[in-house]
Amino acid sequence: MKTKLAVMGLAASISVSSVAVADTEAMMQAAGKDIFNKCTACHSLDSSKNAFGPSLIGVYQRKAASLPRFAYSDALRNSDITWTAENLRKWIAGNDQFVPGTRMRHVEITDKAEQDYLIAYLKTL
Numbered sequence: 001m002k003t004k005l006a007v008m009g010l011a012a013s014i015s016v017s018s019v020a021v022a023d024t025e026a027m028m029q030a031a032g033k034d035i036f037n038k039c040t041a042c043h044s045l046d047s048s049k050n051a052f053g054p055s056l057i058g059v060y061q062r063k064a065a066s067l068p069r070f071a072y073s074d075a076l077r078n079s080d081i082t083w084t085a086e087n088l089r090k091w092i093a094g095n096d097q098f099v100p101g102t103r104m105r106h107v108e109i110t111d112k113a114e115q116d117y118l119i120a121y122l123k124t125l
């Protein structure tokens, strides 16, 4: 009886914490969407459109410079980067330091929390 109660207690605490995690994820994505306003001048959310910058739909885990109809810089084309969370972080912290010679205008988001939010949002695209 004692064990059963303990197990039930454990199950209850697990489901409570997974709700909290889901909430946090949604909040991070929403905050990231706000920060993404810095990017929309050049990056369209319409997947069929390359604006001044390439479409970022599906960018997470995509190989850099891999969209067929966008004229990427040689620097990005030869970078051999895949857009993992870690590489996205380096890119938004200082794209032209990470990939010298990129055509994307300098972006510098150094706040770790802001980076987390933006990356959480980029993953949803």
Ligand code: HEC
Residues within 6 Å of the ligand: 035, 036, 038, 039, 040, 041, 042, 043, 052, 053, 054, 055, 056, 059, 063, 064, 065, 066, 067, 071, 072, 073, 075, 076, 077, 083, 091, 092, 101, 102, 103, 104, 105, 107, 118
């Ligand atoms: C002034 C226009 C401009 C702004 C603002 C801008 N970008 Fe870019 N972005 C570009 C261009 C142009 C490229 C292509 C770079 C190249 O070929 O070297 C690019 C490339 C990228 C790539 C690589 C895509 C791929 O297909 O490999 C990512 C990721 C990216 N930008 C994210 C962002 C994020 C996130 C922001 C906002 C914090 C942002 N960009 C702001 C113009 C912009």
